Amino acid sequence: MSETVYEVMKSQGITRRSFIKFCSLMAAGMSLAPSFVPVIAQALETMPRVPVLWLHGLECTCCSESFIRSSHPLAKDVILSMISLDYDDTLMAAAGNEAEACLESVMEKYPGEYILAVEGNPPMNEDGMYCIVGGKPFVEQLRRVASKAKAVIAWGSCASWGCVQAAKPNPTQATPIHEILTDKQVIKIPGCPPIAEVMTGVITYITTFGRIPDLDREGRPKMFYSQRIHDKCYRRPNYDAGQYVEHWDDEGARKGYCLYKMGCKGPVTYNACSTTGWNNGVSFPIKSGHGCIGCSEKDFWDKGPFYKHLSNLDGFGIEADADTIGLTALGVAGAGVAAHALLTGVKKSREDHESGKTKDSPSGPSGKDQ
Amino acid sequence: MSVYETQGFRMDNSGRRVVVDPVTRIEGHLRCEVNLDSNNIIRNAVSSGTMWRGIETILKGRDPRDAWAFTQRICGVCTGVHAMVSVRTVEDALGISIPDNANIIRNLMHLTLMVQDHLVHFYHLHAMDWVDVPNALKADPRQTSAIAQKISRWPNSSPGYFRDVQNRLKKFVESGQLGPFMNGYWGNPSYKLPAEVNLLAVTHYLEALDFQKEIVKIHTIFGGKNPHPNWLVGGVPCAINIDGDLAAGAPLNMERLNYVSQIIERTITFIDQVYIPDLVAIASYYKDWLYGGGLSSQNVMSYGEFPDHPNDYSPRNLLLPRGAIIGGDLSTVHPVDLRNPREIEEYVVHSWYRYPDETRGIHPWDGITDPNYVLGKKAKGTPTDIKELDEEGKYTFIKAPRWNGHAMEVGPLARWIIGYAQKKPEFKEPVDKLLGTLGLPVSALFSTLGRTAARGLEASWAAHKMRYFHKRLMDNIRAGNTATANTEKWEPRTWPKECKGVGFAEAPRGALGHWIRIREGKIENYQAVVPTTWNGSPRDPKGQIGAFEAALMNTPLADPKQPLEILRTLHSFDPCLACSTHIMGPEGEPLHSVKVR
Numbered sequence: 001m002s003e004t005v006y007e008v009m010k011s012q013g014i015t016r017r018s019f020i021k022f023c024s025l026m027a028a029g030m031s032l033a034p035s036f037v038p039v040i041a042q043a044l045e046t047m048p049r050v051p052v053l054w055l056h057g058l059e060c061t062c063c064s065e066s067f068i069r070s071s072h073p074l075a076k077d078v079i080l081s082m083i084s085l086d087y088d089d090t091l092m093a094a095a096g097n098e099a100e101a102c103l104e105s106v107m108e109k110y111p112g113e114y115i116l117a118v119e120g121n122p123p124m125n126e127d128g129m130y131c132i133v134g135g136k137p138f139v140e141q142l143r144r145v146a147s148k149a150k151a152v153i154a155w156g157s158c159a160s161w162g163c164v165q166a167a168k169p170n171p172t173q174a175t176p177i178h179e180i181l182t183d184k185q186v187i188k189i190p191g192c193p194p195i196a197e198v199m200t201g202v203i204t205y206i207t208t209f210g211r212i213p214d215l216d217r218e219g220r221p222k223m224f225y226s227q228r229i230h231d232k233c234y235r236r237p238n239y240d241a242g243q244y245v246e247h248w249d250d251e252g253a254r255k256g257y258c259l260y261k262m263g264c265k266g267p268v269t270y271n272a273c274s275t276t277g278w279n280n281g282v283s284f285p286i287k288s289g290h291g292c293i294g295c296s297e298k299d300f301w302d303k304g305p306f307y308k309h310l311s312n313l314d315g316f317g318i319e320a321d322a323d324t325i326g327l328t329a330l331g332v333a334g335a336g337v338a339a340h341a342l343l344t345g346v347k348k349s350r351e352d353h354e355s356g357k358t359k360d361s362p363s364g365p366s367g368k369d370q
Numbered sequence: 371m372s373v374y375e376t377q378g379f380r381m382d383n384s385g386r387r388v389v390v391d392p393v394t395r396i397e398g399h400l401r402c403e404v405n406l407d408s409n410n411i412i413r414n415a416v417s418s419g420t421m422w423r424g425i426e427t428i429l430k431g432r433d434p435r436d437a438w439a440f441t442q443r444i445c446g447v448c449t450g451v452h453a454m455v456s457v458r459t460v461e462d463a464l465g466i467s468i469p470d471n472a473n474i475i476r477n478l479m480h481l482t483l484m485v486q487d488h489l490v491h492f493y494h495l496h497a498m499d500w501v502d503v504p505n506a507l508k509a510d511p512r513q514t515s516a517i518a519q520k521i522s523r524w525p526n527s528s529p530g531y532f533r534d535v536q537n538r539l540k541k542f543v544e545s546g547q548l549g550p551f552m553n554g555y556w557g558n559p560s561y562k563l564p565a566e567v568n569l570l571a572v573t574h575y576l577e578a579l580d581f582q583k584e585i586v587k588i589h590t591i592f593g594g595k596n597p598h599p600n601w602l603v604g605g606v607p608c609a610i611n612i613d614g615d616l617a618a619g620a621p622l623n624m625e626r627l628n629y630v631s632q633i634i635e636r637t638i639t640f641i642d643q644v645y646i647p648d649l650v651a652i653a654s655y656y657k658d659w660l661y662g663g664g665l666s667s668q669n670v671m672s673y674g675e676f677p678d679h680p681n682d683y684s685p686r687n688l689l690l691p692r693g694a695i696i697g698g699d700l701s702t703v704h705p706v707d708l709r710n711p712r713e714i715e716e717y718v719v720h721s722w723y724r725y726p727d728e729t730r731g732i733h734p735w736d737g738i739t740d741p742n743y744v745l746g747k748k749a750k751g752t753p754t755d756i757k758e759l760d761e762e763g764k765y766t767f768i769k770a771p772r773w774n775g776h777a778m779e780v781g782p783l784a785r786w787i788i789g790y791a792q793k794k795p796e797f798k799e800p801v802d803k804l805l806g807t808l809g810l811p812v813s814a815l816f817s818t819l820g821r822t823a824a825r826g827l828e829a830s831w832a833a834h835k836m837r838y839f840h841k842r843l844m845d846n847i848r849a850g851n852t853a854t855a856n857t858e859k860w861e862p863r864t865w866p867k868e869c870k871g872v873g874f875a876e877a878p879r880g881a882l883g884h885w886i887r888i889r890e891g892k893i894e895n896y897q898a899v900v901p902t903t904w905n906g907s908p909r910d911p912k913g914q915i916g917a918f919e920a921a922l923m924n925t926p927l928a929d930p931k932q933p934l935e936i937l938r939t940l941h942s943f944d945p946c947l948a949c950s951t952h953i954m955g956p957e958g959e960p961l962h963s964v965k966v967r
Contacts, residue, residue, distance in 0.1 A: 039544045049547050058423050060948045061397045062446020062597040068494075069583040069596065076579045080538065084547035089394040093498045093554030095937055096390040102552045123422075126743050127754050130767075132420035133399060134391050135756035164425060164443040171424035171741075193446060193597055196583075234619070248602060248855035253609035256619030278595040282587045282629075285594030289621035290607035293439060293600075301440070305433035 051114035054088035059120025063156040064090045066193035070200040071280035116149035118159045123172035130172040160188040167301035188219040192295035229266035232274040263307040264291030271296040383414040395495040397447040398947025415922035416761045419768035429896040434460045438601045445949045449597040451877040459884040463871025469853040472605035473680035482588040487878040488829035493578040499938035501571040502561040509569035524643040535573045555932040562655045605855030634836045641833045649826040662818025662939035664921030670784035675876035691788040700791040717770040720908040734885040734897035770907040779917040780880025780904045783824040821942040862891035902950035
């Protein structure tokens with residue numbers, strides 16, 4: 001940001017006098033002595049931290065929980081030194097009217113300067129009243145706060161794709177936020193939840209470089225979502241060698257063989273699990289013995305069952321990212337499969353799924369929204 | 371205007387109405403309304419769950435082996451417990467027994483959740499109801515250091531350490547960007563801590579934020595990630611290979627098990643040297659504030675938890691106690707049966723659902739949920755802009771579960787009261803010790819403070835039990851037992867054509883039950899009755915209030931414009947609204963009847 005907060009306020013027609021009054025109110029709000037007022041005023045004139053308003057729709061709060069697990073940077077350093085988390089109903093001290101006032105004051109004082117981060121999504125059935133905030137539909141709050149946001153982040157698969165409450169038959173008509181905020185660029189950080197360091201990585205990219213990261217055609221940052229779990233999986237050599245887990249806790253499971261036959265969705269899932277790892281790189285699902293369930297992919301809940309193996313796999317190498325695969329390969333079922341050593345496995349899977357199961361495909365390539 | 375008596379409370383909604391919405395520092399969306407008398411004492415309380423997701427409907431027709439992943443997404447705060455209950459439920463229905471190691475690893479994962487969740491609740495969701503953050507700027511760090519060194523051996527206790535934190539807080543406040551501390555009720559006379567203790571608590575707020583992420587690495591090792599680790603019907607997915615071929619690439623090997631052990635030891639130290647001493651120190655300034663007891667002195671319930679040995683969910687095998695206390699009679703702990711159709715029933719007369727006969731309750735196996743969002747006649751505002759709810763009509767997405775007709779409180783306090791009533795030393799002794807330290811009688815347990823204290827004692831209990839189960843796991847491996855999964859009934863062709871099952875756990879917030887019916891390999895119906903459904907329950911046809919509402923009754927507010935006391939008591943339950951309001955019954959209205967706009 002080139003402008004300071006004060007400059008922005010001035011350009012909005014706010015007088016110096018009102019500005020100082022605002023600073024006094026802030027000091028009073030913190031039970032601080034009047035001597036703090038000039039200190040606050042001076043700070044706002046050179047405001048170093050981007051305000052973030054973090055809203056919650058229909059969700060389970062796993063994204064917030066993931067965020068506070070961040071190791072580098074530490075969540076506390078993000079909150080205290082990198083951003084100004086001015087609204088987040090999971091962590092904020094204020095409640096009720098005072099909480100709403102936080103939202104309003106940031107929207108009023110920093111129009112076009114704050115980041116809107118959304119966890120969860122709005123339900124559109126029942127006039128939006130399956131998710132009520134302050135007596136009104138959440139979707140109203142979402143639209144209102146988005147209208148003056150500088151950037152919008154969709155945390156997790158709920159905000160990005162709809163996630164579990166949008167799984168068939170989607171009883172509340174839960175709707176991903178880009179379908180509501182159609183005039184905004186939405187940065188999607190899918191995953192259920194997203195990896196903590198991916199979340200803080202995106203935030204700090206924005207605060208460090210003053211711009212949003214490069215996105216793929218679905219709106220996901222390329223730096224974390226351009227490769228499939230499978231491409232960088234440490235069990236990939238077992239896949240290539242045809243060494244599979246056949247049953248839970250069998251010899252293969254104990255030797256760390258490929259989980260493809262146990263339903264692993266790593267080959268069609270774009271995420272950073274096999275590179276960044278989870279919880280400061282301690283592990284990721286495959287390393288701990290369970291296949292990937294594809295939680296960062298669109299509609300992954302309806303692409304199961306989770307333990308049925310993929311009915312076909314393309315044979316593209318690790319150099320291909322989500323966009324290129326999408327443009328060239330979608331629907332070329334099994335074209336490159338013969339090149340793989342797992343031909344037998346794939347054949348078997350086709351036999352298993354003759355009854356017309358839907359083809360599993362990465363959501364990356366489709367490049368189209370509803 | 372109405373006045374009536376229930377459960378020993380006189381409900382009077384004639385006074386001034388105060389609305390808190392959103393209630394923050396909880397999971398999900400909660401609204402609270404109270405009426406105050408002329409002395410600003412709460413004489414009527416209304417709690418409303420304001421979100422609904424319908425996950426059980428979504429489960430219909432799916433593979434029961436997948437249900438854990440769906441139900442896990444009911445809640446990402448108590449992550450894992452719904453998944454664990456779900457695999458227990460499916461195993462109960464299909465008659466699957468799991469290996470001892472799987473039971474031990476599940477217990478370790480669940481204990482991990484319990485410790486981490488309690489810790490985060492105390493410091494990050496609840497502390498600001500007791501701790502005045504900006505007031506810490508007025509502290510003398512030398513005195514904070516002296517206090518810290520007096521109450522604990524925790525090494526981060528030098529004056530310089532506290533001064534650094536204070537300087538950081540000062541810089542933060544002077545920035546004028548107050549972030550999550552903006553608009554708190556700072557300076558409210560209900561804050562009682564001296565500045566030095568406020569600084570201690572703020573410092574540990576930050577330390578606990580750093581440390582909680584270490585505890586959950588146990589989930590990451592066994593389940594691949596946290597939040598939302600992976601589970602498995604029939605066992606656990608993490609196979610053990612200590613010194614066989616390719617052990618280095620195995621989910622569990624010597625390095626991994628050492629990693630778990632190291633986290634357990636650090637966790638025990640942190641809980642016993644930071645959480646517990648802070649809890650005692652803070653409580654000592656609030657021991658005159660014994661409001662918020664609500665139903666805890668009357669009706670409490672626990673399903674019990676942590677099967678010592680696998681596949682036995684009877685009370686004798688459970689490490690946390692099971693049973694119900696009614697009418698405050700601690701001499702009798704009643705048995706609880708989740709399968710008995712008459713014991714647990716849910717009512718919807720004041721919930722945004724419809725029953726054919728709303729005077730009756732229904733057991734979860736036969737549950738009906740037909741969403742019906744209508745406000746009562748006396749509600750103020752419009753259906754999409756609620757100013758005031760009408761508690762005589764429907765007012766929440768939470769149903770009203772009752773045990774043998776009684777509204778019950780569940781959670782850590784309920785569990786510890788039951789353990790205390792059963793005179794089990796591992797529960798009674800820590801409670802008596804804490805009460806002795808604070809100079810409080812047993813009756814002080816039945817309060818907001820008691821609820822908060824029980825959670826802390828339980829975190830310590832759970833941390834030590836982790837060490838016990840890790841040792842059990844190592845003993846098994848030493849004896850050559852490394853089995854982690856039973857796959858005999860993995861394939862659906864081995865399943866009965868029709869079956870039903872029940873699974874339960876004590877989640878961090880209290881009694882959690884799932885009920886399933888399986889038909890031809892698919893989920894026919896699925897129901898969950900969760901802790902916040904019990905605690906956040908609305909009124910039933912008899913007008914009986916739930917635990918949140920009861921706990922708020924007769925509490926004075928120091929300043930009605932700053933309803934700090936309301937937050938304090940609601941937070942003491944650690945409300946989880948996504949859990950409580952996801953409910954939609956198996957016999958729900960066909961979906962085409964839901965209005966699409």
